[in-house]
Amino acid sequence: MEEKIYRNSLNFVPVDVAKGIDRSTGKRVNADDIDPNYERMPKCMHCKNFTLNEEKIGLGICSMMGKEHLAYPDMAAITCEGYDEK
Amino acid sequence: MAKSFKEMLAESGQELEFQSGGKAPDKLTPREIIWEAHPRIEKLKEIYMDSLSSTNNEFPYWYTREYFQHDNEIPVIRRAKALKTAFSHLTPLIYPGELMTMRKGSFFRASFPMPWLSEGFYMANESSFYQEALKRGSASVDEHSEFGQGGGNVPKSFGKVMSIAGKFGMRQEEIPVLLELAKKWEGKSVDDLGNKYERMVPDYDVKEAIMRSVVCMFDSGFTLPQGREVANYYYPLEYGFEGIKKIAREKKSEVAGKADGDGMVGMNRLYNYEAVIIAIEGVQKWINNYAEHATWLAAREKDATQKKEYQDIAERLFWIEKNQPRTFIEAFQMIETIHLAILNEDAISGLSAGRIGQVLYPWFEQDIEAGRITEDEVLELLEQDRLIKTSIDCFASVGVVGGVLSGNTFNTLSVGGVNKHGKTAVNKLEYLIVKAGGTNAMPQSNIALHYDETLPDDFLALAADVIKTGCGYPAFMNNDIAEQFMINHYGHEGMTIEEARSWAIGGCLETSPSCWKPLHLNGKEYFIPGGAGQPTSVGVHFIAMPKVLELVLFNGVDKRSGIKVFEPHNKKLETFAELFEQFKAYWEKAVDVLALTNNIQHDVWRKNNMAVFQSLTKPDCLDSGHLINELGYRYNATFNVESAGNVTCINTLAALKKLVYDDKKYTFEEMQDAIENNFGFKTAHEIGKFSLMDQEKKDDATKKYDKMHFECLNAPKYGNDDFYADEILLDWENWFCEHSETIESLYAEPMYSCQISVSTHGAMGSATLATFDGRLQGTTFADASLSAYPGTDKNGPFALMNSAAIWDHSMSQNSQLNIKVHPSAIKGPEGSKKLIELVRGYMRKGGFHVQFNIVDSKVLKDAQANPQNYRDLMVRVAGFTQYWVEIGKQVQDELIARTEYESV
Ligand code: SF4
Numbered sequence: 001m002e003e004k005i006y007r008n009s010l011n012f013v014p015v016d017v018a019k020g021i022d023r024s025t026g027k028r029v030n031a032d033d034i035d036p037n038y039e040r041m042p043k044c045m046h047c048k049n050f051t052l053n054e055e056k057i058g059l060g061i062c063s064m065m066g067k068e069h070l071a072y073p074d075m076a077a078i079t080c081e082g083y084d085e086k
Numbered sequence: 087m088a089k090s091f092k093e094m095l096a097e098s099g100q101e102l103e104f105q106s107g108g109k110a111p112d113k114l115t116p117r118e119i120i121w122e123a124h125p126r127i128e129k130l131k132e133i134y135m136d137s138l139s140s141t142n143n144e145f146p147y148w149y150t151r152e153y154f155q156h157d158n159e160i161p162v163i164r165r166a167k168a169l170k171t172a173f174s175h176l177t178p179l180i181y182p183g184e185l186m187t188m189r190k191g192s193f194f195r196a197s198f199p200m201p202w203l204s205e206g207f208y209m210a211n212e213s214s215f216y217q218e219a220l221k222r223g224s225a226s227v228d229e230h231s232e233f234g235q236g237g238g239n240v241p242k243s244f245g246k247v248m249s250i251a252g253k254f255g256m257r258q259e260e261i262p263v264l265l266e267l268a269k270k271w272e273g274k275s276v277d278d279l280g281n282k283y284e285r286m287v288p289d290y291d292v293k294e295a296i297m298r299s300v301v302c303m304f305d306s307g308f309t310l311p312q313g314r315e316v317a318n319y320y321y322p323l324e325y326g327f328e329g330i331k332k333i334a335r336e337k338k339s340e341v342a343g344k345a346d347g348d349g350m351v352g353m354n355r356l357y358n359y360e361a362v363i364i365a366i367e368g369v370q371k372w373i374n375n376y377a378e379h380a381t382w383l384a385a386r387e388k389d390a391t392q393k394k395e396y397q398d399i400a401e402r403l404f405w406i407e408k409n410q411p412r413t414f415i416e417a418f419q420m421i422e423t424i425h426l427a428i429l430n431e432d433a434i435s436g437l438s439a440g441r442i443g444q445v446l447y448p449w450f451e452q453d454i455e456a457g458r459i460t461e462d463e464v465l466e467l468l469e470q471d472r473l474i475k476t477s478i479d480c481f482a483s484v485g486v487v488g489g490v491l492s493g494n495t496f497n498t499l500s501v502g503g504v505n506k507h508g509k510t511a512v513n514k515l516e517y518l519i520v521k522a523g524g525t526n527a528m529p530q531s532n533i534a535l536h537y538d539e540t541l542p543d544d545f546l547a548l549a550a551d552v553i554k555t556g557c558g559y560p561a562f563m564n565n566d567i568a569e570q571f572m573i574n575h576y577g578h579e580g581m582t583i584e585e586a587r588s589w590a591i592g593g594c595l596e597t598s599p600s601c602w603k604p605l606h607l608n609g610k611e612y613f614i615p616g617g618a619g620q621p622t623s624v625g626v627h628f629i630a631m632p633k634v635l636e637l638v639l640f641n642g643v644d645k646r647s648g649i650k651v652f653e654p655h656n657k658k659l660e661t662f663a664e665l666f667e668q669f670k671a672y673w674e675k676a677v678d679v680l681a682l683t684n685n686i687q688h689d690v691w692r693k694n695n696m697a698v699f700q701s702l703t704k705p706d707c708l709d710s711g712h713l714i715n716e717l718g719y720r721y722n723a724t725f726n727v728e729s730a731g732n733v734t735c736i737n738t739l740a741a742l743k744k745l746v747y748d749d750k751k752y753t754f755e756e757m758q759d760a761i762e763n764n765f766g767f768k769t770a771h772e773i774g775k776f777s778l779m780d781q782e783k784k785d786d787a788t789k790k791y792d793k794m795h796f797e798c799l800n801a802p803k804y805g806n807d808d809f810y811a812d813e814i815l816l817d818w819e820n821w822f823c824e825h826s827e828t829i830e831s832l833y834a835e836p837m838y839s840c841q842i843s844v845s846t847h848g849a850m851g852s853a854t855l856a857t858f859d860g861r862l863q864g865t866t867f868a869d870a871s872l873s874a875y876p877g878t879d880k881n882g883p884f885a886l887m888n889s890a891a892i893w894d895h896s897m898s899q900n901s902q903l904n905i906k907v908h909p910s911a912i913k914g915p916e917g918s919k920k921l922i923e924l925v926r927g928y929m930r931k932g933g934f935h936v937q938f939n940i941v942d943s944k945v946l947k948d949a950q951a952n953p954q955n956y957r958d959l960m961v962r963v964a965g966f967t968q969y970w971v972e973i974g975k976q977v978q979d980e981l982i983a984r985t986e987y988e989s990v
Binding site: 007013014015016017018019021023026028032056057058059069070072073074075076078079080 | 133136137138139140141142143144147151174175176177178179181182192193194195238240244245246247255256257259260261262263266267375386
């Protein structure tokens with residue numbers, strides 16, 4: 001289930017690991033709160049190249065261009081040239 | 087109820103003068119001058135004040151992923167490719183309202199781990215490498231170090247945020263990958279590889295014992311391998327990044343396949359130039375990503391002013407990604423970008439921006455003349471620069487970041503001094519730089535004012551006003567002494583008097599070699615200064631002098647831990663001369679083994695982790711084709727031997743000389759007994775307070791040691807213009823500075839002495855028994871290298887300065903004197919004049935550095951009790967300014983205890 005929270009949203013300007021700014025309202029918000037204006041931020045977890053490791057929490061595999069690399073679901077993928085949204 | 091030291095003093099009618107030259111007013115005295123920053127900056131500052139030091143794995147993930155795809159590639163190429171991939175993938179983050187942008191990572195205060203340097207300290211405790219690190223002492227110092235519990239520090243985990251090393255917050259979602267990345271570097275990091283080879287040094291076990299007993303505070307090669315140096319922005323400012331790539335491509339054709347008489351590394355030039363191109367491409371992509379992000383933001387923005395600002399940011403970034411900057415703001419953005427790029431390349435504290443008032447002057451002059459910018463707009467940018475620099479964090483262990491640096495990253499700016507021709511260098515832009523230090527008073531950038539007799543009076547008056555805002559800067563450094571040091575130490579590498587004039591402070595207080603380069607803008611030529619030397623404060627890190635002396639008194643054994651550190655000397659130490667000689671012998675042993683082992687660590691660093699991006703910015707790498715690791719920098723004799731606890735040690739020697747040797751009041755055994763029993767007191771750790779005044783007698787203590795303790799406290803002390811104590815300082819300095827020059831660095835260059843304490847006087851005092859000057863176990867040493875021990879400088883500031891200037895400061899890279907003055911002592915324009923006269927007096931005596939804390943001790947006490955009311959209170963610690971709430975209790979206690987001058 002997609003967590004529609006600020007830290008997963010393009011509507012969020014992170015200040016630190018716990019909080020940030022809601023881009024549309026300019027208000028300070030907690031990173032883990034639900035974002036009413038949620039806009040999916042590219043992250044590995046949404047990429048077709050990503051396979052979640054079912055045994056080890058927080059880890060997975062990126063198989064971009066046929067090669068396998070360690071990856072993690074939470075990584076921002078705005079700058080990843082291989083990001084291919086599911 | 088146990089008696090406190092303060093009560094004992096009162097009962098006995100004795101006094102330590104914590105107020106000198108009068109009595110402070112009873113009422114709390116606020117700062118005399120309070121200025122404000124531009125509204126936009128105040129708004130951004132609010133975000134800063136509410137932000138936590140935050141870290142994630144983006145950079146280390148991409149670096150590691152790329153690095154391990156290139157087994158067997160030429161090391162410099164492999165490194166450059168990993169850097170390029172990491173830079174290219176950093177997520178851009180721009181805040182509304184900022185004029186200049188880019189940051190280390192995607193938080194306001196972002197930093198990230200570099201497991202290729204050291205992975206041990208954040209590895210799971212069960213890791214064998216972590217256990218090894220504990221054994222070899224790398225982690226011992228962490229026990230004696232602490233961060234402040236407030237401000238932006240994350241001392242404890244909360245919610246979904248994990249605390250790392252007591253300072254940084256990382257999302258729990260990122261912890262599994264952090265550990266996976268760390269595992270990949272096990273046995274391969276500079277820390278692990280370095281340790282594998284340093285074990286081959288004879289007497290390696292002495293080094294381990296030194297680290298475990300905290301005689302030395304932290305290794306050099308894998309902690310902060312670069313820094314304490316001056317950045318050089320010249321090449322990108324002159325040629326633009328495309329221009330540098332063009333030069334590198336042409337050079338590649340020139341050198342491909344040629345050794346040109348250098349059979350060792352001549353051929354490497356080809357790979358080095360290729361690596362330079364790769365690294366620049368990474369940084370260009372990083373800039374481009376920010377430009378694209380600004381474009382995206384502009385497209386979505388509804389507010390017309392903000393939209394235009396995003397568009398302007400984008401335009402500037404697209405331009406400087408490739409070209410020489412055209413305007414002041416483009417040039418400023420470019421140097422911010424270069425600065426951050428250098429910091430992202432390695433674990434660095436103390437990358438000083440240097441003399442940016444000279445570097446940016448060409449654009450300032452031409453933009454002002456053409457009406458493209460106003461002085462007020464420049465001031466606003468300078469204020470934002472302070473915010474950018476204060477937001478820079480450096481990710482390292484508790485011992486390093488907390489115990490040594492107090493979280494500070496030392497991006498110092500230098501102003502004043504002289505130009506290429508020896509005339510005052512002060513210009514209008516430098517006035518604005520100093521002014522911004524007051525209007526946006528934040529810990530960074532610390533301002534180093536190069537004092538020269540030719541400086542204009544109104545420039546010094548402005549500096550005094552800024553000091554009165556309570557920010558702890560500008561600090562005053564003696565330009566003549568620094569030039570003399572440059573010639574003395576770098577003369578054999580070609581340093582001339584003209585070049586010496588370009589010096590600047592790197593880090594908090596490190597006199598760093600620089601050079602002039604001709605910059606061309608719209609047909610006009612300007613000579614701008616910039617760093618031309620390797621990192622300083624590398625090599626042999628902080629050796630606690632009082633701890634070495636303690637080992638002399640106890641025949642080589644650390645009584646606190648029971649560790650045998652040095653071979654027993656088995657001498658009776660019947661004369662003071664014999665004691666002093668043995669002190670030097672143990673010092674030599676410590677320096678010798680630390681130099682050899684740290685040389686190996688740095689050598690491992692240079693083989694796989696060399697600076698590629700920073701190298702291309704430093705003369706003369708681009709010309710020679712050799713990077714930092716192949717002596718490509720113009721000045722390479724920058725490694726040093728650092729001392730700590732100087733004044734506490736001198737006072738202890740003076741007390742021993744007086745009471746044990748000259749007056750024979752106490753036998754050697756009686757003195758040992760008193761020290762081992764902490765003069766009948768509890769330890770500072772037992773009571774959790776670290777200044778002498780707050781110490782408590784043991785519950786069952788007799789009065790056995792009281793008389794001796796008072797006599798120790800009353801023995802001659804440094805800082806009173808008393809030759810008895812000062813002569814010992816003079817003898818020590820003459821020997822220490824000369825001895826340091828006999829030590830050879832891995833670059834086959836002589837080292838020199840470095841005398842700054844940073845925050846080590848807290849952590850190292852914590853691991854040291856009582857000292858015979860009357861200081862008690864676990865309490866801090868005197869701060870800096872020439873500050874008096876709190877309460878012992880009874881004859882006023884001029885006497886203190888006479889003591890400090892008894893030796894030739896140009897023999898050492900630095901010396902450090904901090905003075906605490908009550909705000910009422912320098913009130914009004916008359917007070918400012920007195921302050922400047924005090925500085926002038928010290929400089930004329932040959933002092934190198936002096937700095938002032940203008941604060942009421944009562945404010946500090948209140949701030950310790952009510953930290954929530956003092957988020958923005960700043961204090962001067964050793965060579966830097968830091969927020970009160972972000973420094974540890976040891977140093978806070980010492981700051982409160984420092985002698986406060988009520989008049990000057
Ligand atoms: S291609 Fe990029 S976004 Fe997709 S899984 Fe791999 S690293 Fe993540």
